[in-house]
Amino acid sequence: MQLDDLYRRVIMDHYQRPRNRGRIENEALTVDLNNPTCGDRISLQMKLQNGKIEEAKFEGDGCSISMASASMMTETVKGLKVKQALQLVDLFSDMMQGSEVDLEQFPLEDIEALMGVAKFPARIKCATLAWKAMEKGLKNEYKEGL
Amino acid sequence: MNPYKKDFPIFKQTVNGHPLVYLDSSATSQKPFQVIEALEDYYKTYNSNVHRGVHTLGTKATDAYEGAREKVRRFINARSTKEVIFTRGTTTAINIVAQSYGRARLSKGDEILITPAEHHSNLIPWQQVAKSTGATLNYLSLRQDGSLDLDQAKEQVNTNTKIIAIHHVSNVLGTIQPIAELAALVHKQGGIIVVDGAQSVPHLNTDVQQWGIDFLAFSSHKMFGPTGIGVLYGKEHLLEEMEPIEFGGEMIDEVGLYESKWTELPWKFEGGTPIIAGAIGLGAAIDYLEEIGMEQIFQHDHALAKYAMEEISRIEGCTVYGPKERVGLVTFNLEGIHPHDVATVLDAKGIAVRAGHHCCQPLMRWLEVPATVRASFHIYNDDADVDALIKGIQTTKEYFGYATR
Ligand SMILES: Cc1ncc(COP(=O)(O)O)c(C=O)c1O
Numbered sequence: 364m365q366l367d368d369l370y371r372r373v374i375m376d377h378y379q380r381p382r383n384r385g386r387i388e389n390e391a392l393t394v395d396l397n398n399p400t401c402g403d404r405i406s407l408q409m410k411l412q413n414g415k416i417e418e419a420k421f422e423g424d425g426c427s428i429s430m431a432s433a434s435m436m437t438e439t440v441k442g443l444k445v446k447q448a449l450q451l452v453d454l455f456s457d458m459m460q461g462s463e464v465d466l467e468q469f470p471l472e473d474i475e476a477l478m479g480v481a482k483f484p485a486r487i488k489c490a491t492l493a494w495k496a497m498e499k500g501l502k503n504e505y506k507e508g509l
Numbered sequence: 510m511n512p513y514k515k516d517f518p519i520f521k522q523t524v525n526g527h528p529l530v531y532l533d534s535s536a537t538s539q540k541p542f543q544v545i546e547a548l549e550d551y552y553k554t555y556n557s558n559v560h561r562g563v564h565t566l567g568t569k570a571t572d573a574y575e576g577a578r579e580k581v582r583r584f585i586n587a588r589s590t591k592e593v594i595f596t597r598g599t600t601t602a603i604n605i606v607a608q609s610y611g612r613a614r615l616s617k618g619d620e621i622l623i624t625p626a627e628h629h630s631n632l633i634p635w636q637q638v639a640k641s642t643g644a645t646l647n648y649l650s651l652r653q654d655g656s657l658d659l660d661q662a663k664e665q666v667n668t669n670t671k672i673i674a675i676h677h678v679s680n681v682l683g684t685i686q687p688i689a690e691l692a693a694l695v696h697k698q699g700g701i702i703v704v705d706g707a708q709s710v711p712h713l714n715t716d717v718q719q720w721g722i723d724f725l726a727f728s729s730h731k732m733f734g735p736t737g738i739g740v741l742y743g744k745e746h747l748l749e750e751m752e753p754i755e756f757g758g759e760m761i762d763e764v765g766l767y768e769s770k771w772t773e774l775p776w777k778f779e780g781g782t783p784i785i786a787g788a789i790g791l792g793a794a795i796d797y798l799e800e801i802g803m804e805q806i807f808q809h810d811h812a813l814a815k816y817a818m819e820e821i822s823r824i825e826g827c828t829v830y831g832p833k834e835r836v837g838l839v840t841f842n843l844e845g846i847h848p849h850d851v852a853t854v855l856d857a858k859g860i861a862v863r864a865g866h867h868c869c870q871p872l873m874r875w876l877e878v879p880a881t882v883r884a885s886f887h888i889y890n891d892d893a894d895v896d897a898l899i900k901g902i903q904t905t906k907e908y909f910g911y912a913t914r
Contacts, residue, residue, distance in 0.1 A: 366857050366908065370850075375909075401849060402866040402873065402880045424879040426849035485856075489849060 368479035369486065370427065377431035377473065382438045383420045391418070394500035398492050403429045407437075407496040411504065416440050416448055421493065428477075428486050433493035435473045445501050452498045459487045511891040513801070516541040520889065527859025530897045535680050535708060535838050535885035536863055537730045540794075544733055547793035551786050559785055560759060560776070574785050577792030578775070584795045585715040585725065587742055591774035594741040594748070595788050599707040600630040602726030602741035603674070605778065606703050607634035609751040610724075611672065617643035620669040624649045624657065624686075625875045626679050629868045631705040631726075635674055644671070651875070654832035655682040659690055670700045677709035681867050681883065683814060683835030685709070692721040701747070707731060711887070712810050712837050714803040717742055729787065733887075734794035738787030741778070748774050755780035806888055810837035813886040817895045824902055830876055838885035840867075843902065846909050848882045854905040860897055 391408040398404070403425035410418040419437035423430065436455075440448045451469055458464050461481035480490045514520050517539045520529055531539060551573065557566040559574045578590045587593055596602040611634075615621070621635050625648055639646040650661040657675070666673070673695045677688050692702045701723040706715065710725075711732035717725055724747070728739040743751075753760055753771060760780040762770040771777045798806065817839045822829050826844035843851055848864035855862055863883045866873045873879060884898055 366854060369853065370908070400865065402870070403849075404879075426847035428849070483853065486849070486853060 365482075369483050371476040371479060373473050373476040374427065374431040377434040378427040381430060381434040383434060383441075384422065385420050386422065387418055387420050391420075392500050392504055394496045394503075396492060396496040396499065398425075398429070398488055400488065401426075403489060403492055405429070405433055405493055405496050407433070407493060407500060409440075409497070409500060411445065414445050416443055416445065419497075421496075423493075425492065426486075426489050428480060429489040429492050432477060432490045435477070436493045436497060439470075439472065439474060440497065445505060448497065449501055452494050455494050456491065459491055511889060513541075514889045514891075516543065516797075517889050518542055518545070524859040524861070525857055530858075530860040530894045532884040532886065532890065532894060532898060533861045533863050534711075534887035534890075535731070535883065537736070538711065538733050538887050539889060540735070541733055541797050543797050544735065544790050544793045548735060548786050548790045551789050558782055570785060573789050573792070574783065577788040577795075580792045580795045581740055584799070585710070585717050585740075585742055586719070587717055589745060592742055592745050592748065594743070594775045594778045595783055596726075596739050596741050596778075597737060597784070598728040598730070598739035599628075599705060599726045600739075602724075602739055603631055603703065603705065604634050605741055605754055606724050606726070606743070607638045608754045610701075610747065611635070611638035611644075612642060613752065615639075615642040615644040615671055618669060619644040619671045620667070621646050622649050622666065622670055622673045623647075624651055624675055626651060626655055626682065626684070626869065626872045627674070627676055628680055628705060628707065629870070630707075631674055631676060631703075632871065635672075645669075649673070649675070655679060655684045655830070655872075656832055657686050657691070659687055662691065662694060666694050666698055666700070668698050670695060670698055672701055672703060674703040674705070676705040676707075678706075678712065678836045679831070679872075680708045680838075681840050681869050681872055681881065682831030683708075683838045683840070684832050685713075685834070685836055688722060689720040692723070696721070708836065711798075713807045723747060729791040729794060732791075732794055733797055735787050735790035738784045738791055740791075745774065748778070751778075753777050753780060757781050759783065801888060807836075809888055810886050811835075813837070813890055813892070813895060814839055816892060817884060817886070817898065820895060820899050821902065824899070824906075826906065827902070830878075830881065837887065838883055840881045840883045842878060842881050843905065846905060848880045850909065851882045851902070851905050854908055855898070855901045858897070858901050858904065860901050862898075 387408045391410045394407045405423035407421045421433045519539050555566045555569040557570040559571040578593050581593045582590045650658045652658050695702050703724040704722045706725045706727040710727040723744050725742040730736040757780040762772045814835050821827050821841050829841045852864035865880050
């Protein structure tokens with residue numbers, strides 16, 4: 364068990380200097396999600412326009428992994444089409460299961476650093492919280508289909 | 510070397526390359542081989558259902574099962590084995606009282622008093638009963654260190670107070686609450702007291718008669734026994750008047766097509782094939798605890814918690830929660846580092862602690878923290894474990910660059 368696999372420098376950077384932390388001023392889609400087993404919580408906001416995520420911000424309480432993941436996730440989905448964002452959720456979920464993922468498919472950038480979480484089963488839920496919030500919000504908004 | 514550690518086979522292993530330092534006994538304790546062997550012996554040599562057949566093994570199993578009940582009776586000093594009901598654990602025991610006693614006795618205008626420091630299992634059952642009966646759920650005040658403010662309680666308890674439900678020892682703060690005083694207080698007003706003993710029964714001498722409490726709930730798995738079994742103690746006259754909440758085999762006297770009659774205490778509350786192996790295992794755990802002696806256990810766990818608290822308080826950036834005098838655990842936070850991250854770094858060193866809200870979300874809000882780290886102790890722990898923890902905390906601070914930030 365190598366701690367450095369988990370706490371990569373990029374992750375600590377996002378934890379200490381979170382991107383997109385705060386609220387969206389205008390009306391936005393808001394999703395609140397808890398991790399009831401450990402008490403982490405996130406409130407995610409997304410501004411959607413023409414099937415695209417124009418803006419994404421979050422607030423919350425949680426460990427370095429959950430907050431860094433939220434920071435990275437919001438950074439990456441900004442500007443993505445809703446459909447792409449949902450594909451990314453699946454890809455991230457595969458990554459957390461430790462499966463091989465096709466990195467060509469998406470520009471994961473910083474998110475790749477979270478790959479090590481798969482080796483720490485107790486922490487996977489921390490990493491997926493923000494992603495679950497994103498998925499829940501988008502699926503709810505596009506219940507009728509994209 | 511701790512003389513009891515050798516009784517616990519789990520310590521033969523290393524975790525992540527380090528000898529296991531188990532500091533999570535408040536979640537569940539480890540099991541001595543005496544308990545493991547008692548379970549094995551039952552399954553290997555006299556596995557049978559109880560209270561049914563006339564065959565030899567059945568008799569042996571029944572004797573062992575009922576023998577365990579007698580051990581529990583003696584251990585908590587109940588008047589009679591009729592007052593000792595085997596349940597699935599603390600949670601189920603409290604739910605039986607809430608569902609059976611609570612629902613039948615409470616109505617609008619009645620009051621249930623609990624504290625903000627209850628484990629969810631001594632909180633939600635009362636929320637639910639309040640909702641279904643129209644009774645009011647109110648909170649007793651705690652002092653800054655989490656101990657009950659008895660003076661305030663004297664003001665608060667009134668003739669409408671039908672039930673006080675309170676933890677004896679807090680699973681987060683280690684506080685010991687004055688349950689005997691509270692029992693006297695509520696009895697004077699005609700109410701009863703339900704005590705959550707999940708964290709007290711494993712660590713200190715229990716005497717339900719001396720304390721004068723009406724109900725006591727506790728779990729075997731926190732006192733060296735197996736999971737899946739616990740105890741509800743209740744005063745006989747209260748249990749006598751209560752209706753069972755589970756119906757089926759084993760709990761009946763006579764069954765007709767449209768009506769049935771219940772059998773006598775304690776079996777009235779034990780519908781279905783009981784937790785036979787569990788009870789036998791719990792009996793063996795009680796033998797083990799009694800052999801060491803509860804006074805000795807209390808002193809040991811108390812001294813360790815005190816040592817740990819003093820050492821942790823000394824670390825810069827560490828906040829310890831709860832009172833000075835505490836039972837068997839220390840809850841703390843490291844400034845700027847989330848409890849999960851602390852627990853993960855400690856785990857990499859083979860040190861098992863708990864991080865999170867400890868099933869006490871209202872208490873976390875009361876403490877104004879999202880989560881905490883908890884190190885909890887039992888008889889197999891010693892100063893060396895605390896030293897490993899302290900070293901682990903230092904490592905955690907260094908790892909997260911505490912000093913440079
Ligand atoms: C104070 C307290 N009450 C109740 C419980 C619930 O016990 P169980 O999960 O065994 O039913 C616990 C266990 O964590 C506890 O610490």
